[in-house]
Amino acid sequence: MAPTENASVSPRTPKAPFVAASALFCVVAVLIGSFAIKPLGAAELLGLLACVASASISTTIPFALDFARRADATRGFASGARPAAQPAPTLDTSALSAEVAAAVEARLSAALPELAAQITASLAAAEEKRRAEFQAALAAATPPRPFEAEAITAPPGAKPRLGRGLAGLMHHPSALAKPPAPENREAA
Numbered sequence: 001m002a003p004t005e006n007a008s009v010s011p012r013t014p015k016a017p018f019v020a021a022s023a024l025f026c027v028v029a030v031l032i033g034s035f036a037i038k039p040l041g042a043a044e045l046l047g048l049l050a051c052v053a054s055a056s057i058s059t060t061i062p063f064a065l066d067f068a069r070r071a072d073a074t075r076g077f078a079s080g081a082r083p084a085a086q087p088a089p090t091l092d093t094s095a096l097s098a099e100v101a102a103a104v105e106a107r108l109s110a111a112l113p114e115l116a117a118q119i120t121a122s123l124a125a126a127e128e129k130r131r132a133e134f135q136a137a138l139a140a141a142t143p144p145r146p147f148e149a150e151a152i153t154a155p156p157g158a159k160p161r162l163g164r165g166l167a168g169l170m171h172h173p174s175a176l177a178k179p180p181a182p183e184n185r186e187a188a
Contacts, residue, residue, distance in 0.1 A: 015062045021058040026055050032051065051186070
């Protein structure tokens with residue numbers, strides 16, 4: 001296997017981003033170690049361990065990817081099959097975007113009435129619940145009246161008490177409000 005064949009079949013993975021991530025994890029580990037209260041607690045030790053493990057894994061990833069690509073290419077060359085150079089598929093982005101937009105619009109137009117009905121029902125239920133809670137709170141907060149107009153009775157022939165207002169006049173009419181005598185009715 002020639003190095004040029006391997007390079008043409010599988011491009012190498014760039015290692016710079018992974019090494020930068022490893023350096024960042026190591027910096028965080030150093031910061032945790034330097035700013036932590038001595039002796040280190042369980043959380044600090046766990047943070048240091050996680051940062052160092054993440055740094056080592058992120059450094060190893062590009063090398064493992066390159067090794068796997070090289071192994072796949074070697075197996076392909078060993079079996080005698082050369083990878084065929086296939087042209088990259090061309091995509092019509094405007095047609096694809098129009099198709100996606102049509103599909104989204106169709107799904108939205110199908111789901112919108114149901115969604116509106118659900119929202120309306122949930123709003124009505126919330127309003128009914130709020131109204132019931134308000135009425136229950138109002139009933140609990142309203143003190144009972146100390147007396148009712150129907151519960152107070154006036155002695156016969158007594159004038160109605162002034163505090164009773166129209167209710168007293170309507171339920172217990174005074175002597176002044178008596179109907180006229182039968183002879184007065186004929187005159188009227």
